[in-house]
Amino acid sequence: MKKNSVKSAFLGLFRHQIFIPIAALLILVIFNLVADPSFFKITFGHNNAGDPILSGNLMTIFNNASELAILAIGMTLVTAASGGQDISVGATIAIAGSVILRILCGAQGPRPESMQAPIIVAFLVACVVTMLFGAFNGVLVSYFKIQPMVATLIMFTAGRSIAAWINNNQLPVIKDVSFGYFGNYIPGIPIPTPVFIAILCMIIIALVLKLTNLGLYVQAVGINSHSSRLNGLNPEFIKFITYVIMGLCVAVAGLIKVSRISTINYSVIAKDIEMDAILAVALGGNALGGGKFSMTASILGAYVIQFLTTTLYKFEVPSDALPAYKAIVVIILVVLSAPIVREKLGQLRKKIAPEKATGEA
Amino acid sequence: MKKLLSLMLAVAMIFALAACGGGGEVVDPTEEAGLIKVGIINNDPNESGYRTANDADMKRVFTEENGYEASFAYSLKNDEQIAAAQKFIQDEVDYLLISAAGTAGWDTVLKDAQDAGIQVILFDRTIDADESLYVASIVSDMAKEGQTAVDWLASQALEAYNVIHIQGVMGSAAQIGRTGALDVMVAENENWNLVTQQTAEWNAETAQQIVQAVIDSGKEFNVVYAENDDMAKGAVAALDAAGITHGVDGDVIIMGFDCNKWALEELLNGNWNYDGQCNPFQADYIDEIIEGLEKGEAPAEKVVIMEEKGFDATTITQADVDQYGI
Numbered sequence: 001m002k003k004n005s006v007k008s009a010f011l012g013l014f015r016h017q018i019f020i021p022i023a024a025l026l027i028l029v030i031f032n033l034v035a036d037p038s039f040f041k042i043t044f045g046h047n048n049a050g051d052p053i054l055s056g057n058l059m060t061i062f063n064n065a066s067e068l069a070i071l072a073i074g075m076t077l078v079t080a081a082s083g084g085q086d087i088s089v090g091a092t093i094a095i096a097g098s099v100i101l102r103i104l105c106g107a108q109g110p111r112p113e114s115m116q117a118p119i120i121v122a123f124l125v126a127c128v129v130t131m132l133f134g135a136f137n138g139v140l141v142s143y144f145k146i147q148p149m150v151a152t153l154i155m156f157t158a159g160r161s162i163a164a165w166i167n168n169n170q171l172p173v174i175k176d177v178s179f180g181y182f183g184n185y186i187p188g189i190p191i192p193t194p195v196f197i198a199i200l201c202m203i204i205i206a207l208v209l210k211l212t213n214l215g216l217y218v219q220a221v222g223i224n225s226h227s228s229r230l231n232g233l234n235p236e237f238i239k240f241i242t243y244v245i246m247g248l249c250v251a252v253a254g255l256i257k258v259s260r261i262s263t264i265n266y267s268v269i270a271k272d273i274e275m276d277a278i279l280a281v282a283l284g285g286n287a288l289g290g291g292k293f294s295m296t297a298s299i300l301g302a303y304v305i306q307f308l309t310t311t312l313y314k315f316e317v318p319s320d321a322l323p324a325y326k327a328i329v330v331i332i333l334v335v336l337s338a339p340i341v342r343e344k345l346g347q348l349r350k351k352i353a354p355e356k357a358t359g360e361a
Numbered sequence: 362m363k364k365l366l367s368l369m370l371a372v373a374m375i376f377a378l379a380a381c382g383g384g385g386e387v388v389d390p391t392e393e394a395g396l397i398k399v400g401i402i403n404n405d406p407n408e409s410g411y412r413t414a415n416d417a418d419m420k421r422v423f424t425e426e427n428g429y430e431a432s433f434a435y436s437l438k439n440d441e442q443i444a445a446a447q448k449f450i451q452d453e454v455d456y457l458l459i460s461a462a463g464t465a466g467w468d469t470v471l472k473d474a475q476d477a478g479i480q481v482i483l484f485d486r487t488i489d490a491d492e493s494l495y496v497a498s499i500v501s502d503m504a505k506e507g508q509t510a511v512d513w514l515a516s517q518a519l520e521a522y523n524v525i526h527i528q529g530v531m532g533s534a535a536q537i538g539r540t541g542a543l544d545v546m547v548a549e550n551e552n553w554n555l556v557t558q559q560t561a562e563w564n565a566e567t568a569q570q571i572v573q574a575v576i577d578s579g580k581e582f583n584v585v586y587a588e589n590d591d592m593a594k595g596a597v598a599a600l601d602a603a604g605i606t607h608g609v610d611g612d613v614i615i616m617g618f619d620c621n622k623w624a625l626e627e628l629l630n631g632n633w634n635y636d637g638q639c640n641p642f643q644a645d646y647i648d649e650i651i652e653g654l655e656k657g658e659a660p661a662e663k664v665v666i667m668e669e670k671g672f673d674a675t676t677i678t679q680a681d682v683d684q685y686g687i
Contacts (some may be wrong), residue, residue, distance in 0.1 A: 164407035315576035
């Protein structure tokens with residue numbers, strides 16, 4: 001009896017969307033446990049400034065996946081509502097970073113001795129700017145009915161040039177150590193700050209989804225925008241608002257990115273991160289054509305991607321072969337998470353499971 | 362109006378050319394009619410700090426005060442650059458200055474330029490075309506940059522060299538050149554080891570993750586050889602977080618390339634040990650060559666390799682930072 005309930009719970013989990021990222025995570029964990037258990041070692045030490053920090057591969061994963069997890073939040077909503085992806089997030093992160101540095105530098109040129117404005121002001125301005133760019137994308141997608149990938153291609157192409165233009169093509173460097181807190185460690189706290197920022201973003205989106213109808217509306221629009229209109233929703237506005245939320249996520253990710261190294265390189269900052277963000281959504285088992293979504297699964301997907309990257313670094317996969325390894329793993333995961341394959345697997349499991357159950361009884 | 366202007370310019374140019382051909386007289390550059398028309402095709406200045414400095418240097422030299430009428434075209438794509446070259450040929454520029462995005466596909470357009478009597482000068486990057494199609498090329502020797510850096514490292518006389526090698530985008534000229542010398546050294550010497558050799562694709566954060574992975578695995582290392590400044594910065598961030606000392610008197614030697622101003626400041630402060638220059642200041646060389654050509658003298662050498670320095674943290678001065686920082 002007990003066994004059966006465990007089994008049905010397992011089956012339930014198997015059918016559940018979150019199964020794919022959890023399974024992927026488990027495979028990676030088991031692989032690392034077998035290959036080298038010291039992978040999971042977390043050590044306590046001090047950095048060069050004399051502050052206590054925790055380090056180890058797990059901390060690296062939690063730290064470096066933060067931006068991706070934050071972007072996955074926005075990308076999930078955009079995907080669910082508009083049935084397409086925003087490929088401009090890498091370029092708009094460059095813009096957000098550039099805006100933040102521009103404001104912190106003020107009129108002092110690219111290497112100010114001290115920050116010319118409070119960080120919060122710079123961050124808020126960056127939020128407004130990226131939300132405007134998000135709104136631009138949103139208008140093109142929702143009101144002009146342009147395919148999301150084509151609409152966001154505009155910012156994808158132009159974004160990095162705009163970012164460079166904001167700072168007159170100079171490369172600003174912020175010397176004040178407190179600016180580095182957001183991407184590194186706050187003195188005295190041994191866990192990297194991006195982890196806290198990511199958790200904060202997750203709490204906020206969880207509250208928003210719980211307390212408002214945003215999730216329901218987004219899914220309704222994504223499943224069938226025509227019938228959602230008949231039910232009194234404004235599908236254009238819902239799509240539009242998801243792009244604005246995406247913009248907000250971009251600003252947060254941009255702050256972490258520029259804070260990590262206290263400077264910016266327009267052409268490589270957050271390069272190809274849009275692809276990883278889309279992958280996180282796909283890994284989460286969300287249909288890339290829009291409709292129902294699971295925020296938890298997407299965020300988990302982001303951590304799986306970083307787990308994979310760190311594992312590959314750890315095992316010193318030859319540098320030129322690294323993308324190939326990543327691609328193979330990605331193909332397997334994405335194929336497994338495809339609804340058709342999952343359905344087939346589910347049927348297969350059902351066929352085997354009842355026989356086993358009777359056999360055991 | 363525009364037509365009239367272009368007609369006037371064309372007439373002026375014929376006179377200028379006639380003057381050159383006639384007696385090799387130097388045309389007074391202060392005269393409006395004597396301006397030398399140059400079309401400059403470059404990569405996007407946003408590409409990197411190097412490119413920004415390179416573009417600024419071009420704009421500094423090719424001005425009306427110096428006797429030039431310069432038009433600029435930017436692209437990171439070869440086909441767009443070739444289209445820009447064709448446009449410049451139609452505009453009948455006197456000189457075409459090219460920093461090619463890719464090495465192939467230039468033959469036809471360079472032949473067209475030759476037929477139109479336009480002299481082509483390559484800068485920064487060379488191309489796969491017959492040497493007769495251009496009068497000069499002014500380039501960096503990336504392999505020499507790598508060799509200078511590795512020679513410097515060898516001169517530090519460490520007992521063992523355990524190197525974390527962080528590479529640029531695989532296949533780029535800078536990566537191949539800067540990797541080559543180190544690979545040879547490691548292959549030939551027992552006491553030189555590569556702890557890891559990974560590409561961070563010029564990206565600071567990726568470099569940080571690579572170094573972090575090495576630290577987490579507990580391997581010993583005493584040199585970080587990063588193929589540009591950004592990646593060296595990322596590596597240093599990982600070392601700082603792990604409480605590993607670096608730079609002069611530190612446990613780990615930090616090496617970078619490109620000589621960004623902030624990187625040279627790190628050297629000055631003793632946080633890094635070495636920075637190799639990749640000289641973006643080609644404009645003066647080109648100016649000299651054009652001056653010679655206007656007098657009817659062919660350049661002494663077809664391929665000019667620019668002088669490039671390597672800076673050591675123990676000898677660098679503020680004057681170096683101001684002069685060579687980009």
